[in-house]
Amino acid sequence: MSEPTVGDVADWWGTAVSRIAPNVIELRGRPVQDLIGSTSFAGVIWLMLRGDTPTPGQERLLEAALVSSVDHGPHAPSIAVARMAATCGVGLNNAVATGVNLLGDVHGGAGEQCVALLAEIADGAEPQEVVARWRARSKYLPGFGHRFHTVDPRRDPLLTLVDQAAADGVVDGSYLRAARAVEQLIAPVPINIDGCTAVVYGELGFPPPLARGLFVLSRSVGILAHAWEESGQGRRNKGPMPPTILPTQIGDA
Amino acid sequence: MSEPTVGDVADWWGTAVSRIAPNVIELRGRPVQDLIGSTSFAGVIWLMLRGDTPTPGQERLLEAALVSSVDHGPHAPSIAVARMAATCGVGLNNAVATGVNLLGDVHGGAGEQCVALLAEIADGAEPQEVVARWRARSKYLPGFGHRFHTVDPRRDPLLTLVDQAAADGVVDGSYLRAARAVEQLIAPVPINIDGCTAVVYGELGFPPPLARGLFVLSRSVGILAHAWEESGQGRRNKGPMPPTILPTQIGDA
């Protein structure tokens, strides 16, 4: 083995995402000064994750999907833990990180799994066969069904946007057709928000794990807004129940 | 003390950020379906944090600031730890949370502190007096000076946008004037990116802690992009140095 060199260290940290040099910042090869003022935040999200820039039609779909999943209230564990963290004497960034940390396979992974499921159908597999195979693995079909909503208010606007984008040739519509085939097959279980955003991300060509990645960016907004609101309310060490419920009342598991 | 009620529990989790009911999702009082397709992601960030919607001019400034700080390469600890996390067998959300967790008072707090500093000057205090007071507290003046950049490439585009916005009556320019006064006072130490975004966030009326909050949302994009790239490179348990550097070579502290 030859002696290690400083170049080995630099290679170890090599990246195609950005290049930083004195007075130079390039994101995916573009000088940052060319992006500021001309590119939207959503456009830069696309650029950073994929290396190119979206067309206006693609960007419109991405914005819509990012907007749709920012929040689902304090019943969502990611939101609740961020609010609790904000009362414990940590930084606002730590409160956000606490919430994001919970967007795991069960809480944040449904979109990722649903892109993978729809991809199988978009690639030519029979919906019935695909649904049967996924259901054999888990009773939860990712992207379908919801505890609260029989018709999720985000469903129609998102799917309509994809419909239009397919008509305009922005996307090819294969994920939308796949999702509708599944929805018909398992009626009356409806497509949910993870399913709708999976349609968008799949149509746009994002690989499944980035469906979770994009959900993280979107939900971070709600997590931050809730942590910020809570931090202004003066509570300390907020538990899941108000102090009026005595610990003695907690049942034995 | 009267008996606790279910209402006590519901009040404990009360919020003005969002309202969720069967088939209803409202963000700051607006049905989510009215936002999807019509509001940008940056616009919804503003809505969630402040409760109203930005004017086009305000939104343009917010987009620019969010775009400007997405990434500063693997020398930044937040980026490096997310890349390392991505090789340890955790979810992509856990990798992002790991990076965000590091955006503390030193790494992510300069913008927050700089908004507070500039606010004092914008409110009428003498720049010289304010700078002296802050310098007595710490040798680092938040928002000014940088290890790598003598002129940060993000400075001119951002400040020019604020200049235009002040000319158009979108903002009043008081934070921009304050930043320029400080820059002149401590020349040749330049304003840095935290200072430039502090000018934007201050002009837009965000309270100082939200400068950190917005930086968290912005930097999350770079953190995600780097974690995602690293996760495709097949490394396991990536340390800070390549394995060619033997542990025996590590010096005693």
Place this chain on the structure above:
Amino acid sequence: MSEPTVGDVADWWGTAVSRIAPNVIELRGRPVQDLIGSTSFAGVIWLMLRGDTPTPGQERLLEAALVSSVDHGPHAPSIAVARMAATCGVGLNNAVATGVNLLGDVHGGAGEQCVALLAEIADGAEPQEVVARWRARSKYLPGFGHRFHTVDPRRDPLLTLVDQAAADGVVDGSYLRAARAVEQLIAPVPINIDGCTAVVYGELGFPPPLARGLFVLSRSVGILAHAWEESGQGRRNKGPMPPTILPTQIGDA
């Protein structure tokens, strides 16, 4: 500036905590094989944080303090968020990290602050003056007062152990005297668990921040036990309230 070398990188990561080389692991200069089987876990905690080994009397006090604060039930936000995380599809380590992340200045910092407070009195300051000064800063006197307990069941066993240790010359008793002086001064507000462990850690010579560090190690046990129990109960995305409480019932903040 001369060229960077591999040695610079190795120095950057230099440490006196451990030395790792092929077939060699030393913790604070001691071969790990000499510790396994002969040193307790608590003894190695002391070694790693301080560089030497405790006497049996010191170790006994450290064990007692570590035992005393492992858990305070699901009303504690650190415990609750770990249980919630365990239902979201993340690893058990991520659930523990989520809980530990909440042990900030308010939730985990009281012991740290109380060591600092008692140190002032142990070093000769007047209790009355010290208490007045701390109370001017915050209405919460760290280490004193509790929501639930009028007499914390952990108080007497811990203080008795310190009493004995002082009688045996293991510690000098100055932190214990300081705590009793404060308790008398502000009666009937009692010393709480943070105060009792602060007495132990102060007597043993730990600097204040390590009082929080040791609390983190101790509470991690309860956090892990709760996350593990919850992970066996089959819930998914556990929120702070049971699903029987509808989101519609959540009050406006």
Place this chain on the structure above:
Amino acid sequence: MSEPTVGDVADWWGTAVSRIAPNVIELRGRPVQDLIGSTSFAGVIWLMLRGDTPTPGQERLLEAALVSSVDHGPHAPSIAVARMAATCGVGLNNAVATGVNLLGDVHGGAGEQCVALLAEIADGAEPQEVVARWRARSKYLPGFGHRFHTVDPRRDPLLTLVDQAAADGVVDGSYLRAARAVEQLIAPVPINIDGCTAVVYGELGFPPPLARGLFVLSRSVGILAHAWEESGQGRRNKGPMPPTILPTQIGDA
């Protein structure tokens, strides 16, 4: 559906781990005051995770395993990120949480997987068949092989302790025999620390996920010690490379 009650909320948070009431703290049914001063920290770890107390022989094995994996230096990502976090202006608890968050399937999961692997053999399966099946799934056999150590210095002391415990009837030796059978089969690839602690945890009857849980408790000690050392060295925003390595030198990935 009947109206929700406060009892529903209390049941939602029910637990068998601890009971907290005014002036009462019970851990797994034992008053905490009976444990302070009489039970070791390791003993309470066992109690909290399993509900009963270990025999002295069992406790000795548990202490040894916990001691053996506290640290593996700054090449380990969990240690490095905690040191980096400690320079970013976050609490010591946040730095520890950052390190623990990285102990995922790849970094912290080998012990968990190895307990599962050895359990198959201990339960009667053929070593050759088990190894072949695990190797078909991944080229890494959990618990065997190491980058640095040909003979891990922790191997002999740990396995000798188990040997003695088996001779004394403390454990039945089936996991030790399984590990030795695998080691012989794949020689010269040696058993590593995850394998050795898996033998201990398997012999003691811990389910596989708790092997990771116990590793988290053990490694937290090293993570804390390193974060604490780093926090005293005055660095700010410590990156993975020293600043003498310019960002321009970082290679393109």
